[in-house]
Amino acid sequence: MTATPSAPEFTPEQAEVVERTAAAIREHAPACEAAQDVTPEAAHALSASGYTRLTLPADAGGLGATLTQFALAQLDLGRADASLALVLAMHGHVTGSAFQGRSLPPALLDAVAAAGGRGELLNALASEPELGSPSRGGLPRTVAVPDGTGFESAQWLVTGRKTWSTGARALRWALVSAATPDGRVGRYWIDLHGEGVCIEPTWRDALSLRGSGSHDVVFTRAPAALQAPPSGAHPAGSAWFWTAVAATYLGVGEAALDALSTYARERVPTALGAPIATLPRVQENVGRIAADLLAARTLLLHATAAWDLAPDAAAIPLIGAAKAVATNAAVDATDRAVRTAGGGALTDALPLGKLLRDARAGLTHPPGEDPAFTAYGAAVLGDLDRA
Structure with missing residues (x-):
C-alpha cells in the first residue's frame, strides 16, 4: 500500500x-x-x-x-x-x-x-429514452445535420430528445451528444435559450433529487455554431465525472450523520430521562456510520490525489472503486440513520427521509458497482505493487 x-x-x-x-x-x-x-x-x-x-x-x-x-x-x-x-x-x-x-x-x-x-x-446532455446511459454504448437517436459541408464549414442543426438533464431550467448551455450522418458521435454547443429548444417538465414525483429539475430537453433543428468532432474518450472525463458524483452523494451520507447526531443528543424520552445518545446501541450505530463514511472519504481523496499527481488512465480504476464505495457508504449511512432514529425519521421534523431517497440516486450513475470493482481488481492483479 x-x-x-x-x-x-x-x-x-x-x-x-x-x-x-x-x-x-x-x-x-x-x-x-x-x-x-x-x-x-x-x-x-x-x-x-x-x-x-x-x-x-x-x-x-x-x-x-x-x-x-x-x-x-x-x-x-x-x-x-x-x-x-x-x-x-x-x-x-x-x-x-x-x-x-x-x-x-x-x-x-x-x-x-x-x-x-x-x-x-452548463451541462453535457447525453442520455436518451432508448439509449439509457451512454456509458453502456450505443448510438444516440439524436442527430446532427450540417447545413454546409464538414465539421469546419458551418453550423449544425440538432434534433432529438435528452433525458435526465440535471438542472435543465437553470442551464444556459449544453454540450449535446448527437450522431453524425456517417454514424459517429459528435458534441454540439447549444444555447438552451435559443430557437429549437423545448424543456418538457418530465421530472415529477421522482424518488430522488426532486429539486434537481432533471427534465427532458427536446431539440428541433436547434442550431449549434460550435462543435467537437468525433474523437476518442480522454480519461479526464471519467475522473472528473466519477469524482463529482462520488463526492456529492458522500456528502449526503455525511448530512445524515450530522442529522442523526443532533437528534440523538436532543431526544430525551421520558422513560430514559437522558438523551438517546447515551444508549450503547445508538452509539454503536453512529460509530459504524461515521467509520464507514470516513473510510469512503479517505479512499476518495486518496484516489483524487493520485490523479492530481499523475493524471492518466492508470489512476482511473481507483477512482471508479472510490465512487462505488462512496455511493454505497451514503446509502448505508442514510438507511442506518433512519433505523436508529426510529419513528422520528418518518416525519418532516428530521431530514432523514429525504436524505435516504437522495442517496439512492448515487447508485444509478456509472460506473456500477460490478464494473468498478472488476476494473480495480484487474488493475491490482496486473500490478501487485499498486495500492
Missing part, C-alpha cells in the same frame, strides 16, 4: 466561493424540493455564487481547482442538498475535464470558459 497523499487546502478565494455556494444551496433547497424543480431564484443564486469558475484553470479566468479540491467542494455542497449540488457537479466536471483533457476544440474551450466567467451554467 502506498501512503495516502495529503489533500490540498482551498485557496482563500476557493473557500469563500464554496462557503457562499453552500449557503445559497441551504437557503433555496427547500423551495426547489417543494417545486420539484430548480426555481428561478435558486438558479440565479447558483449562477451568482462564483462556483462556475471553480474548476476553470486560472489562465482561463477561473479558480484552478484540482480534482481533489473539486471533491472537497462537492462534499460540502452535497451535505447542503443533493439536488442543487448535483447541478453544480455537472457544470464542474464538464469544465474541469474539458480543460485538463483538452477534449474540446480551442473555440469551444473558449466558449466554456466564457460561460463560466459569466456565471452561466
Whole structure:
C-alpha cells in the first residue's frame, strides 16, 4: 500500500466561493424540493455564487481547482442538498475535464470558459429514452445535420430528445451528444435559450433529487455554431465525472450523520430521562456510520490525489472503486440513520427521509458497482505493487 497523499487546502478565494455556494444551496433547497424543480431564484443564486469558475484553470479566468479540491467542494455542497449540488457537479466536471483533457476544440474551450466567467451554467446532455446511459454504448437517436459541408464549414442543426438533464431550467448551455450522418458521435454547443429548444417538465414525483429539475430537453433543428468532432474518450472525463458524483452523494451520507447526531443528543424520552445518545446501541450505530463514511472519504481523496499527481488512465480504476464505495457508504449511512432514529425519521421534523431517497440516486450513475470493482481488481492483479 502506498501512503495516502495529503489533500490540498482551498485557496482563500476557493473557500469563500464554496462557503457562499453552500449557503445559497441551504437557503433555496427547500423551495426547489417543494417545486420539484430548480426555481428561478435558486438558479440565479447558483449562477451568482462564483462556483462556475471553480474548476476553470486560472489562465482561463477561473479558480484552478484540482480534482481533489473539486471533491472537497462537492462534499460540502452535497451535505447542503443533493439536488442543487448535483447541478453544480455537472457544470464542474464538464469544465474541469474539458480543460485538463483538452477534449474540446480551442473555440469551444473558449466558449466554456466564457460561460463560466459569466456565471452561466452548463451541462453535457447525453442520455436518451432508448439509449439509457451512454456509458453502456450505443448510438444516440439524436442527430446532427450540417447545413454546409464538414465539421469546419458551418453550423449544425440538432434534433432529438435528452433525458435526465440535471438542472435543465437553470442551464444556459449544453454540450449535446448527437450522431453524425456517417454514424459517429459528435458534441454540439447549444444555447438552451435559443430557437429549437423545448424543456418538457418530465421530472415529477421522482424518488430522488426532486429539486434537481432533471427534465427532458427536446431539440428541433436547434442550431449549434460550435462543435467537437468525433474523437476518442480522454480519461479526464471519467475522473472528473466519477469524482463529482462520488463526492456529492458522500456528502449526503455525511448530512445524515450530522442529522442523526443532533437528534440523538436532543431526544430525551421520558422513560430514559437522558438523551438517546447515551444508549450503547445508538452509539454503536453512529460509530459504524461515521467509520464507514470516513473510510469512503479517505479512499476518495486518496484516489483524487493520485490523479492530481499523475493524471492518466492508470489512476482511473481507483477512482471508479472510490465512487462505488462512496455511493454505497451514503446509502448505508442514510438507511442506518433512519433505523436508529426510529419513528422520528418518518416525519418532516428530521431530514432523514429525504436524505435516504437522495442517496439512492448515487447508485444509478456509472460506473456500477460490478464494473468498478472488476476494473480495480484487474488493475491490482496486473500490478501487485499498486495500492
